[in-house]
Every structure is written in C-alpha cells, then in structure tokens.
Amino acid sequence: MPAPLAGLHHITAITGTAQAAIDFYAGILGLRLVKVTVNFDDPTMHHLYFGDARGTPGTLLTVFPQPRSLPGQAGLGVPAPVAFSILPDALPFWRTRLGELGxxxxxxHRFGTPMLRFQAHDLTSCALVPSPDGxxxxxxxxAxxxxxxxxxxxxxxxxxxxDLDASTSFFADVLGWSLMHDEDGLRRMKAPSRRSLQAPRACAGRFVDLSDRHPPSQTGxxxxxxxxxxxxRVPTAAAQHAWRERLMHEGFQVSxxxxxxxxxxxxxxxxxxxxGALFxxxxxxxxxxxxxxxDTLGHALQVPEQLEDRRSDLTVALPDLDRTVLKAPPTADPDANPPVY
Structure with missing residues (x-):
C-alpha cells in the first residue's frame, strides 16, 4: 500500500460568478482568498482558492466560475454538502451570523454531532460542524x-x-480508509490515523460521508x-506516483x-x-x-508559466474582481431548502 491518503486536500465546486464567490466565501464565511488564477485546462475562466491563512491542504475550497452554465443538481456522482469545521464554542456565533444575513x-445532527446546514449564494449546500481539531x-x-x-x-x-456496501469497499479496500459510523443510510469513512501520516496538520478534512438517501435514478x-x-492529499510526488501505479494495477484509468x-x-x-464521482x-x-x-496571497492574477505569453489577453478577457470590498449578497431564498443527503 502506498503512503496513506491523509484526508482531503481540497474540494472544488462550480459557482456562478467569481465575484459572488469572493463575496460569500471570503466576505461571509471569512476564508482567505489565497490564490486568484485561471483554470489551467480552460484559462478563459478564473480558478479561485479559499482556505486558511496559508492555504493549508485540508482547508481549501476552490471554485470554477461558470456564470452561463445551467445550475447543477446534486445526486449520484455529484457530492453535497461541503462541511467546514468550527470550534465547538463557535456554533452560536455562526447560527446568529448566518441568520442575520438571510x-x-x-x-x-449527524452521528450525534450538531451540523448547521445552509446554502451558499449559488445554492451550494454547505454545513458547519463543531470539531475540537483546529x-x-x-x-x-x-471583525x-x-x-x-x-x-x-x-x-x-x-x-x-x-450502493453503500460497494462504495464502502472502494474507500476501505482501495483508498485505505476506515468505516467510522453507520447510521440510517449514511456511512462516515475516515482517513488513516494521524499518527500514521507524513503530512502536517492532518486533522482537517478527514471524513467522507457516503449516502444512499436519494432516488435510485437521480444522477447528479x-x-x-x-x-x-x-x-x-499525499505528502510527496513519490507517494503520488505510487498511488498512480496502484490504481492502474487495480484497473482504474488514471490521468x-x-x-x-x-x-x-x-x-x-x-x-x-x-x-462516477471525479477524484x-x-x-x-x-x-x-x-x-x-x-502577505499578498490572492491580491493579483497568477498564471502558469505555459500561459504567461497570454497574460495580457487573459487579463482583458476575465472579469474584474473586487478583492477589498467584501459585500453581503442578496438575501438567500428561505424556501430553498438544502438537500437531505
């Protein structure tokens, strides 16, 4: 078995506009905008990274803005919600703040732990979960x-x-994760113990919840x-190479x-x-x-070396972003209830 997967590195969501994502994830949730770049595979759109002060793996939510696309639908192969950790005493603060902002x-509750569910500006399903690990x-x-x-x-x-049994087998037998909770159509899979990991600050992003609480035909x-x-996340390129070899040996098509x-x-x-979820x-x-x-993470557009000769054209084509004035979005629709997965 290669070096254990140390939990989540990041989650990438599709959003409406880049500015609305900044206003919500930075302005409302208080995450740091750690990088403004482009989608390397489609540089006509931004790729924004939000996380803790340094953009530590395990804290990152990234977005692809697609303002002209039809809204997505959660279902088979398309995850929701995304849950963030908060310290246990912060739950009243967030319940009040989110309520006041509409x-x-x-x-x-999930597995006996409180979960504060809400929807983001683009109806992305989010949650906050009290956790002692910070x-x-x-x-x-x-302020x-x-x-x-x-x-x-x-x-x-x-x-x-x-199928819960089949998906549990995938996470346990292929990825090396363990079953932590099993309750009413939900199973929580847990990354390997921190003591066995070679990555710093491995406490964040250590769970994936598997759910069959959806119509069998509902494909996302x-x-x-x-x-x-x-x-x-893996600690090194060598560990990543070992995982690529293992996955191909198991019959997976790997990029x-x-x-x-x-x-x-x-x-x-x-x-x-x-x-069909993409991993x-x-x-x-x-x-x-x-x-x-x-000190200036996220302040300026960054492009990869292979696109540097297109910087001027990309700067003109991409929408301007206001990184300093973090505005509250319109009041959310109170009738738009989060999905029950």
Whole structure:
C-alpha cells in the first residue's frame, strides 16, 4: 500500500460568478482568498482558492466560475454538502451570523454531532460542524472574525452513491480508509490515523460521508451550485506516483500527472461504486507562496508559466474582481431548502 491518503486536500465546486464567490466565501464565511488564477485546462475562466491563512491542504475550497452554465443538481456522482469545521464554542456565533444575513441556517445532527446546514449564494449546500481539531493558521481578516470563530478547515463532504456496501469497499479496500459510523443510510469513512501520516496538520478534512438517501435514478449533473471533484492529499510526488501505479494495477484509468503549480495532480473515477464521482490525488507542496509572498496571497492574477505569453489577453478577457470590498449578497431564498443527503 502506498503512503496513506491523509484526508482531503481540497474540494472544488462550480459557482456562478467569481465575484459572488469572493463575496460569500471570503466576505461571509471569512476564508482567505489565497490564490486568484485561471483554470489551467480552460484559462478563459478564473480558478479561485479559499482556505486558511496559508492555504493549508485540508482547508481549501476552490471554485470554477461558470456564470452561463445551467445550475447543477446534486445526486449520484455529484457530492453535497461541503462541511467546514468550527470550534465547538463557535456554533452560536455562526447560527446568529448566518441568520442575520438571510441564509436561514438549519440545525440538524449527524452521528450525534450538531451540523448547521445552509446554502451558499449559488445554492451550494454547505454545513458547519463543531470539531475540537483546529487549523494552526486560522484566517481572521477583520471583525467579527476571531481565531475562536474562524473556520478551521474542511470537515467532510457527502457523496451520494448507488450502493453503500460497494462504495464502502472502494474507500476501505482501495483508498485505505476506515468505516467510522453507520447510521440510517449514511456511512462516515475516515482517513488513516494521524499518527500514521507524513503530512502536517492532518486533522482537517478527514471524513467522507457516503449516502444512499436519494432516488435510485437521480444522477447528479455538474453546474453552478455543486461540487466538481474531491481531492485527496499525499505528502510527496513519490507517494503520488505510487498511488498512480496502484490504481492502474487495480484497473482504474488514471490521468497523467498534471502540474498545477501549487501541487501536482492525478485524476480517476470509479463509475460503478461511487456513481462516477471525479477524484483527484494532489501533493501537499510546493504550496501557494511559489509565485507571491504570504502577505499578498490572492491580491493579483497568477498564471502558469505555459500561459504567461497570454497574460495580457487573459487579463482583458476575465472579469474584474473586487478583492477589498467584501459585500453581503442578496438575501438567500428561505424556501430553498438544502438537500437531505
């Protein structure tokens, strides 16, 4: 078995406009905009990264803005909701803040733990889960955010699947994760113990919840409002290479290694056991300070070396972004209830 997958590296969602994503994820949720770049595979659109102060793997939510696409639909192969960790005492703060801003948070419970459900500006299903594990570099841009109320990183993502037993087998036998909870059509899979990992701050993003709480025929569609893919983390390129070899040996079609400047990636799917969800395995490094310093992360458009000769054209074609004035979006629709996965 290669080096264990240390949990979630990032989750990438599809959003409406880039500006609305900044206003919500940075302005409302208080995440740091750590990188403004382009989709390397389609540089006509932005690719925005939000996370803790340093963009630590396990804290990252990234978005592809697709303002002219039809809304996506959660279902088989398309995960929802995305859950972030908060410190246990921060739950009242977030319940009040989201309610005052019109997001109509709903307090539920999953596996005996509170979960505050709400929908983002583009109807992306989100949740906040109290957890004692916190990131060591929380981002506290300004009042009302403090280190005790800031989001602490990713907690989990829910993956609708066609068969719980088969999907559990995929995570356990292929990825090396373990079954932590099993309750009423939901199973929580957990990344390997932190003591066995070679990655720093491995406490964030350690869970994937598998769900069969959906109509059997409801296949998800990608578009604004849903998750595009789930990325798992490995410490090094060597570990990633070992995973690529293992997956191919197991019969998976795996992409070549793709250089994303801030990490290297491979991609694969398991159509039978996970409904065709797209998975990525990404390296922890080199990180987000390879092309701009810590103090100015996210301040300027960054493009990969292979697109540098197109910088001027891309700058003109991409929409202008306001990174300094973080405005509240229109009041969310109180009748738009989050899905039940």
């Amino acid at each position: 997001y109509t948070p709903v307090l539920t 990131t060591t570099t929380p981002w506290t841009p300004a 009302p955010f403090q280190s005790t109320t800031a989001l602490q990183g990713l907690h989990s993502v829910t993956l609708p699947v066609p 569609t990608r578009g604004p409002g849903v998750v595009h893919h789930i990325a798992f 070549e290694v793709r250089d994303r400047t801030y990490f290297k990636s491979i991609y694969f799917q398991d159509p039978t056991r996970t409904g 990525e395995i990404a390296t922890d490094g080199p990180g987000f300070m390879v092309d701009e310093p810590f």
